Amino acid sequence: MAKFFFSCLLWLACSLDVAAQHPLKFLMPDYPPYTYQVSGQNQGIGYEAVAAIMADIQQPFSVQLVPHFGHAISDMQRGLADGFFLATESAERNKVAEFSEPVLTIEWTWVWLKQRSDLNPESSHFKHNAQVSAQSNSNIHRWLKEHNYQVTAGTTDIRGLLNLLKYKRVDAILLPELTVKTLLSEQAVDADLYSFQQEINLPFSIYINKNYLKKHPDFMQKLNAAIGRYQARVHALQPD
DSSP: OHHHHHHHHHHHHHHHHHHHTSOEEEEEEOBTTTBEEETTEEESHHHHHHHHHHHHTTOOEEEEEESSHHHHHHHHHTTOOSEEEEEOOOHHHHHHEEEOSOSEEEEEEEEEETTOTTOOTTSHHHHHHOEEEOOTTSHHHHHHHHTTOEEOOOOSSTTHHHHHHHTTSSSEEEEEHHHHHHHHHHTTOOGGGEEEEEEEEEEEEEEEEHHHHHHOTTHHHHHHHHHHHHHHHHHHHSOO
């Protein structure tokens, strides 16, 4: 009997160890230079940060690239993923997932053609008259509507936003400045043709599905601690 009991304990311990090492299934929106793929290989400053954080806690993970944030939320709601990265926070997302400590900071920035010298995002005239847009199903698009800007239909493809601007279907778009400049570089377009003005800085973090956390209640604490260590390492590398 004692031998049987010991065997059961050993089997249980092994099972728990396997479960602990089960890869975390992440979704990753196509959002250069933060998260994207090149020839099927995961790339980006956001991906590299998350990979370093997962290595810290020895957590295997898999990544599926999705076209936009709305797709990631839909898959999370259907239980098809354990989390997604990186993202800003919203009430809708908080219903299905828990928001981690900040991994990066993202800058939402107004972008418009430099030839439009009449545009000033700080003016009330801009807010009440300029036709603006952002990626559909994104927090930026939702934020514009909530703050009563004159929002036109966006595009789910982030690259399509530049075409809206290029062909003057909108007056301005709101996107992270690094993302816009990366996309312009991809298309060999001179960034000097555009004006940029920062609107707001926000935490850019990892969302973990609440269903996953029910099974792994200590995971969020481990994750946030690892993010803190990652931030400390990054800070230590920065010049004084």
